[in-house]
Amino acid sequence: MEEKNSIVGNKPGLNPMLLGGLVLLVIIVVGGVYISLQRNSGEEKMDDAEKAAPAVMQVVPSSSPSSVMKAExxxxxxxxxxxxxxxxxxxxxxxxxxxxxxxxxxxxxxxxxxxxxxxxxxxxxxxxxxxxxxxxxxxxxxxxxxxxxxxxxxxxxxxxxxx
Ligand SMILES: [Cu+2]
Incomplete structure (x- = not known):
């Protein structure tokens, strides 16, 4: 019984740990993806606003659309x-x-x-x-x-x- 236990405890003992680690990794990765997805959908407006500001600054010097808007x-x-x-x-x-x-x-x-x-x-x-x-x-x-x-x-x- 002790030998079996020790064998069972040693050999598969590593696998459960590895499996456990993998499962943890998967949970972390999947969880991270979910959280980032939720953040993306939740902060879509914020992201747009944040992206819009630098984009405008880059676009203004060379863009024709802004000069068209000014012409109106x-x-x-x-x-x-x-x-x-x-x-x-x-x-x-x-x-x-x-x-x-x-x-x-x-x-x-x-x-x-x-x-x-x-x-x-x-x-x-x-x-x-x-x-x-x-x-x-x-x-x-x-x-x-x-x-x-x-x-x-x-x-x-x-x-x-x-x-
Ligand atoms: Cu006055």
């Missing part, structure tokens, strides 16, 4: 004057997708040009034109204003209409 939208330029406490003109209308280029000259006083919805926030040095460019990527009526003190309430504001 226009750059709309406006010359504005501002001071205490006004913007002239105080209404700007563009089309959705337009690139809006504002040249704002501060005639006097400390003023800022702000459009919250487009992350525009620029200090306007006195006496020289300041260029502000952003893409009108959403439809709506937005306010541009000066963020210094009470200037906005005192009338230093205007309307941006995007159709």
């Amino acid at each position: 939208s226009a750059t709309k330029s406006f010359v504005l004057e501002t001071g205490s406490f006004y913007f002239t003109p105080d209404k700007i209308s563009v089309k959705k997708g337009d690139t809006v280029k504002l040249t704002v000259t501060n005639k006097g006083g400390m003023h800022k040009f702000v459009i919250d919805e487009f992350q525009v926030k620029t200090l306007l040095p006195t006496g020289k034109p300041t260029e502000i460019t952003f893409v009108a990527d959403k439809v709506g009526t937005f306010e541009f204003y000066c963020a210094i003190g009470q200037h906005r309430v005192m009338g230093q504001k205007g309307t941006l209409v995007i159709e």
Whole structure:
């Protein structure tokens, strides 16, 4: 009994260990594949977004598609004057997708040009034109204003209409 046991314990004893190891490997590999598959399907949007960013950066310098897209939208330029406490003109209308280029000259006083919805926030040095460019990527009526003190309430504001 002891001999048989030892034989049984020795010879097949290696095989179960090997088998066990193989089974473990298979479980790890299969499990890994499953997990990666689940991650892929689950994070598809994330992956796309992550891939899209570098792809765009690579594509932009040499691509014709992006220039075609740019050709569809226009750059709309406006010359504005501002001071205490006004913007002239105080209404700007563009089309959705337009690139809006504002040249704002501060005639006097400390003023800022702000459009919250487009992350525009620029200090306007006195006496020289300041260029502000952003893409009108959403439809709506937005306010541009000066963020210094009470200037906005005192009338230093205007309307941006995007159709
Ligand atoms: Cu101001």
